[in-house]
Amino acid sequence: MRTHYFSKKSAAGHILVATLVIAAVLGVAVVAYLNVIHTQNNLTVRSQVWNSCMPLVEAGIEEALAHMNSSGQTNWGKVNGWAWDATKSGFVKERWIGSGYFTCTIATNSGPNPVITSIGKLPAPVTVNTGKNPFLAAVTDPPAPVRYITRTVRAVVNKPPSMAKGLMAKEAIDFSGNNCATDSYNSNLGAYGGVNIGDKGDVASNLDLVNVGNADIKGHVSVGPKGKVKIGPNGEVGSLAFFAAGNVGLIEKGWVRNDMNVVLPDVAQPWTAGAGQIPSSSGSYKYLLEDKTSYELDSLTIGAGETLYVTNGVSKLWVKGNVNIQGNIKVDQPGALKLFAGGTVTLSGTWDKSVIPADLMIYGLPTCTSINVTTGSTLEAAIYAPEAYLVLNGTANLFGSAVARGIKLTGSSSFHYDEALSARAPSIYTVVSWQEQ
Secondary structure, three states: OOOOOOOHHHHHHHHHHHHHHHHHHHHHHHHHHHHHHHHHHHHHHHHHHHHHHHHHHHHHHHHHHHHHHHOOOOOOOOOOOOEEEOOOOEEEEEEEEOOEEEEEEEEOOOOOOOEEEEEEEEEOOOOOOOOOOOOOOOOOOOOOOOOEEEEEEEEEEEOOOOOOOOEEEOOOEEEOOOOOEEEEEOHHHOOOEOOEOEOOOOEEEOOOEEEEEOOEEOOOEEOOOOOEEEEOOOOEEOOHHHHHOOOOOEEOOOOEEOOOOOOOOOOOOOOOOOOOEOOEEEOOEEEEEOOOOEEEEOOEEEOOOOEEEEOOEEEEEEEOOOEEEOOEEEEOOOEEEEEEEOOOEEEOOEEEOOOOHHHEEEEEOOOOOEEEEOOOOEEEEEEEEEEEEEEEOOOOEEEEEEEEEEEEEOOOOEEEEEHHHHHOOOOOOEEEEEEEO
């Protein structure tokens, strides 16, 4: 038998080879790890710059809206730094903010509404492997030509009238009754009925839900981008022609949209200095408002058989607490009442006034959280109470418009939008849709 012996040199050689192999493996691992860090660093820095472009985009849109609302309907060029650019078919402005800038265009010939296109740009970051030292990020300005990271947003804007839709709510609108309905008419053409019935009884919820249930909605339904529209087996949404065709449990194509996003600002107190005169009793009237004067009350209750009488023009009444109308509101013509309510409002009385809803404007201050129109009453009014929950009960009929936090119709209550209210008050341009390109 032969015996083999290994020299110390041979053993050392094997150890050296093993060491080199291990070192090579570790080297590959380190290089791979550094490459991962490199990539992650580049993506992180680029993402930060990409996110930082959005404030520039928003600044452009905000400046465009401010310009449009301060310059009138058509005078959008040669003021505030804006100029007409025929190549872009719009009014253009560029503004530098720090190391970046935005370019904003207001286009007026792209459809029924103006379109704002805002482009935000920031210099692309100098990251690892792009500087002189491959493992050190450059800290100096990028060499010319400067490369930019950009973001673009296309915003459609319009100038909706203050009462552009029939029923408008921040939250849900619920038609929980069995025979509820909406439609429209135009008080400038006379009383509701006959040929003066239209299909502009629109319903709009900013964020939440419109539950049509079994109601007949002769108008459009709008909800927020994540909002839902539910319809029951006997409900219907659409035009007069769609209803005439006998459709049941259906929604007409194009009559539901998911782009509702309208700012509904709170009502400010009508005056801040100096109290209005307190209405005085006069003969058979519990309160007499006259001489176009502004009045204040801590609370207002008109019981059955009692009357609040408005004469000699337009009166303003600020009720800081609750309002409870069970009796009669009488308004001489020409004349109107603007009622500011700071508490809950209950309306179940009678209204001796013109059939024009604009002659009774009801404003709910932020502390007004509930408005109830009860069984049997017919109310011609415009209601704006963005913090209140509005309920139409039983057979109540509301002619005019209503803006509230939430709206509910029960029983066989109905709503009839007065199209004449759409031009009642001025408004401002607001964004109705927003799309990043």
